[in-house]
Amino acid sequence: MSEARLVRLRPAVQHYEWGGTEALPALLGVDNPEKRPFAEIWFGAHPKAPSIAETPRGGVPLDGLIAQDPEAWLGGAVLRRFGPSLPFLLKALDARKMLSIQVHPAREQAREGFERENSMGIPIHAPHRNYRDRNHKPEVHAAQSEFWMLHGFRPMEEIAAWLDVTPEARAVMPDFRQRLREAGAGRQRRSLLLRELYTHFMHLPQERADELLDELLGRLEKAAPWPTDAPEHWALRAAREFPLPGGRRDRGIFSVFLLNLVRLEPGQGTFQPAGVLHAYLQGTTVELMANSDNVLRGGLTPKHVDVAELLRVVRFDDSPCEVLQGEPQADGERVYRTPAEDFELSCFKLAGRAAAREARGPEILLVTEGAVSVAASGGGLQLNRGQALFLGAGVRYELSAADRAVVWRAKAGLAV
Numbered sequence: 001m002s003e004a005r006l007v008r009l010r011p012a013v014q015h016y017e018w019g020g021t022e023a024l025p026a027l028l029g030v031d032n033p034e035k036r037p038f039a040e041i042w043f044g045a046h047p048k049a050p051s052i053a054e055t056p057r058g059g060v061p062l063d064g065l066i067a068q069d070p071e072a073w074l075g076g077a078v079l080r081r082f083g084p085s086l087p088f089l090l091k092a093l094d095a096r097k098m099l100s101i102q103v104h105p106a107r108e109q110a111r112e113g114f115e116r117e118n119s120m121g122i123p124i125h126a127p128h129r130n131y132r133d134r135n136h137k138p139e140v141h142a143a144q145s146e147f148w149m150l151h152g153f154r155p156m157e158e159i160a161a162w163l164d165v166t167p168e169a170r171a172v173m174p175d176f177r178q179r180l181r182e183a184g185a186g187r188q189r190r191s192l193l194l195r196e197l198y199t200h201f202m203h204l205p206q207e208r209a210d211e212l213l214d215e216l217l218g219r220l221e222k223a224a225p226w227p228t229d230a231p232e233h234w235a236l237r238a239a240r241e242f243p244l245p246g247g248r249r250d251r252g253i254f255s256v257f258l259l260n261l262v263r264l265e266p267g268q269g270t271f272q273p274a275g276v277l278h279a280y281l282q283g284t285t286v287e288l289m290a291n292s293d294n295v296l297r298g299g300l301t302p303k304h305v306d307v308a309e310l311l312r313v314v315r316f317d318d319s320p321c322e323v324l325q326g327e328p329q330a331d332g333e334r335v336y337r338t339p340a341e342d343f344e345l346s347c348f349k350l351a352g353r354a355a356a357r358e359a360r361g362p363e364i365l366l367v368t369e370g371a372v373s374v375a376a377s378g379g380g381l382q383l384n385r386g387q388a389l390f391l392g393a394g395v396r397y398e399l400s401a402a403d404r405a406v407v408w409r410a411k412a413g414l415a416v
């Protein structure tokens, strides 16, 4: 096995303005005296911001390195299934401000939408373009701190209870509770009713949305402060963080009450399949996704919201959010199991012990705590906190740590 099949990665940093100023600089071990926001660091081969692979001949963008010999880096199974590029993108993310409410398309929707927008002549980087590539973008993540997010529609009985005590929202669909009762347990009827309610909120004339939200937020403000586990807390915060020009209100604030408000402990995670509305509200997390940039926004954003397209992609199912704990494996590894073939996220907790694995396809290892020795067929090296390694298909490796260390492992999800 040649040494070239195992390279250190220098990540691409994204300084979006919602990012925190401390967590990611601390992870990377860099100073941040100007307090620039560090929102995301990307480990992967996304052409928009590839990581730099540190090869013996110098730094090479990872997408370029893989393109030189896709079969060797990706292995035959991943190459045949996903084509000649890395199927996943690993990120560390730190949300100081709330992120937009969003949903990602299924693969067929992405392909169809991408072709449609091409045929309409919409430039690929136009702000009103929805589909920037042909791929779906399922995501899994595992919190690194206490983490707050919105994930999927709340059970409709909870939504009905909220409408009961919220005249400003009940005005949008006064007969919701009665129709929920009539729908009974019928899945399709419930789903259509939920679609109708959400569509009413998203289609409100702007003046009406402003009027209702002014009243609602004014009332909530008088009763403040609200505890962090109350949607009211986040609705008020959203109103402060997303003022629209001219004193208008962001209708995404209604969605804060329509979606499950989820609090994760460090190590807990969630999966965002196609069609599930979600928003990261606060905290740091490690996230793994399919290699795509396709996002449809549903509020809490100054960016383009295409309501018609959003309504085509959102799945109108209600249920409590499923929290992933990670399934324990041998050698202190925990796997965050999802149905996605593009990726699988897992985490090793090593303390005075070793774990041996074979990279059957491409893998990325990222150390978030402690220091780890990696012994591989092509040579050995040490990874410190914040450092990452890219492994080509077929590399056998052993991880060991004298003290407590945490290593995140990203690989393809399909059985290879």
Ligand SMILES: [Zn+2]
Pocket (backbone or CB within 6 Å): 102, 103, 104, 139, 272, 278
């Ligand atoms: Zn997302």
